């Protein structure tokens with residue numbers, strides 16, 4: 001059984017009649033959050049969808065707004081700022097920014113599960129400014145420096161079928 005943390009949540013007027021965000025299964029990491037409005041997302045369009053709720057997350061925690069894989073795979077509906085960050089001092093309405101990366105209109109109806117909210121601990125950094133950093137094998141190498149990309153050819157093989 002996972003540890004639980006109480007989080008105060010306030011239902012806004014347009015959130016009346018909606019279920020609270022909830023875990024779909026006993027082992028779910030994220031609570032599915034419902035749309036509190038009807039929206040048609042045209043191809044390429046983005047919108048901050050109302051959730052109908054505001055919350056007071058305990059200090060030391062955040063809530064991450066993550067996409068649902070089914071919406072992403074089947075309909076190209078993504079969360080462009082994923083993972084969205086709900087700060088513990090935010091008291092406004094939680095909104096879910098969605099973008100439609102498909103070529104079709106996508107209708108979101110009030111009550112649809114549009115994203116998932118993951119409660120996560122926050123560790124604050126305190127800068128320790130120094131003149132020199134310690135040396136490592138990686139050093140300043142990054143962005144593919146460890147090699148895999150060298151084996152790629154630029155032309156796709158005949159064995160690969162185009163996806164669309």
Ligand SMILES: O=c1ccn([C@H]2C[C@H](O)[C@@H](COP(=O)(O)OP(=O)(O)OP(=O)(O)O)O2)c(=O)[nH]1
Pocket residue numbers: 065081084085086087088090093094095096097
């Ligand atoms: O997907 C999101 C992301 C953010 N927020 C709210 C809660 C968060 O605490 C606040 C600020 O978010 P963020 O820090 O990501 O945005 P910003 O562009 O840096 O705005 P700000 O200057 O208000 O911090 O907006 C949402 O409701 N949904």
Ligand SMILES: [Mg+2]
Pocket residue numbers: none
């Ligand atoms: Mg910010």
